[in-house]
Amino acid sequence: xxxxxxxxxxxxxxxxxxxxxNEQLFATLYAELRAHxxxxxxxxxxxxxxxxxxxxxxxxxxxxxxxxxxxxxxxFLGYVxxxxxxxxxxxxxxxxxxKRGAGFHVTQLTTQIPGQTVDTDRLMRLSEALDSxxxxxxxxxxxxxxxxxCGFSFAQIGALRGAxxxxxxxxxxxxxxxxxxxxxxxNG
Numbered sequence: 400x401x402x403x404x405x406x407x408x409x410x411x412x413x414x415x416x417x418x419x420x421n422e423q424l425f426a427t428l429y430a431e432l433r434a435h436x437x438x439x440x441x442x443x444x445x446x447x448x449x450x451x452x453x454x455x456x457x458x459x460x461x462x463x464x465x466x467x468x469x470x471x472x473x474x475f476l477g478y479v480x481x482x483x484x485x486x487x488x489x490x491x492x493x494x495x496x497x498k499r500g501a502g503f504h505v506t507q508l509t510t511q512i513p514g515q516t517v518d519t520d521r522l523m524r525l526s527e528a529l530d531s532x533x534x535x536x537x538x539x540x541x542x543x544x545x546x547x548x549c550g551f552s553f554a555q556i557g558a559l560r561g562a563x564x565x566x567x568x569x570x571x572x573x574x575x576x577x578x579x580x581x582x583x584x585x586n587g
Contacts, residue, residue, distance in 0.1 A: 420468065424475055425458055432457070432479060438550045439483060443522065448490050457482040473559035477541045480548035481529075488526045528581035532574060539574040546571055 425432070436450035436457075460482040469475035533540035545551045545559070553571065557564045 422462060424469065424472075425461060425479075428472075428476070429454070432476075435476075435480065435549050436483060439487070439548060443487065446487065446490065447494065448487075453483055453486060456486050460486070471559070473541065473545060473556070476549050476559075477544040480544040484526060484529070484544075484548055488522060491522055524582050524585055525578070527585065528578045531581050532577055535577065536574075539570055539577065542567060542570045543574045543578070 432454050433450055436453040440446055440448070440450055440453065457479050461479060469478065529540060529543060532543065542556060542560075545556045546553070551559070553564045553567045556562075557567045560567065
């Protein structure tokens with residue numbers, strides 16, 4: 400009697416290939432992603448996380464997703480930038496959690512330069528505004544991710560997105576106005 404060979408699920412093969420392509424893309428862009436993480440952490444001084452940790456946590460986030468394929472480099476970088484932003488928000492929330500002692504005030508001498516603390520409220524409002532923008536216009540949210548979180552120039556974003564530099568500048572201005580409105584509404 401012939402033995403039946405187990406049949407693989409076609410969805411499993413697709414998941415494996417998308418995971419492998421994401422891993423390969425991540426490995427190719429590792430140095431660039433680490434530079435972006437470093438830039439992002441400089442933008443938010445006082446965060447108690449290293450650029451390497453931020454990149455590796457983003458990697459776990461990307462590889463852990465099933466059936467996620469990135470059609471091009473900007474979409475991948477935009478996704479990783481959003482993942483890093485989410486991780487920074489999570490790290491901030493974790494640090495501010497009551498069970499971690501956020502409700503207590505400890506008096507101590509500071510070793511940091513004044514003004515080099517994380518403005519958690521600002522970071523949270525920005526994150527919520529970006530999430531709202533993404534539901535309103537995904538393209539504008541991607542431009543913000545690539546410009547603000549990845550540090551790309553308008554020319555670089557235009558080349559990645561196949562649009563003119565001026566179009567990207569207009570998208571950036573429109574996104575900034577919408578973000579300002581969202582943040583202003585959440586304040587008032």
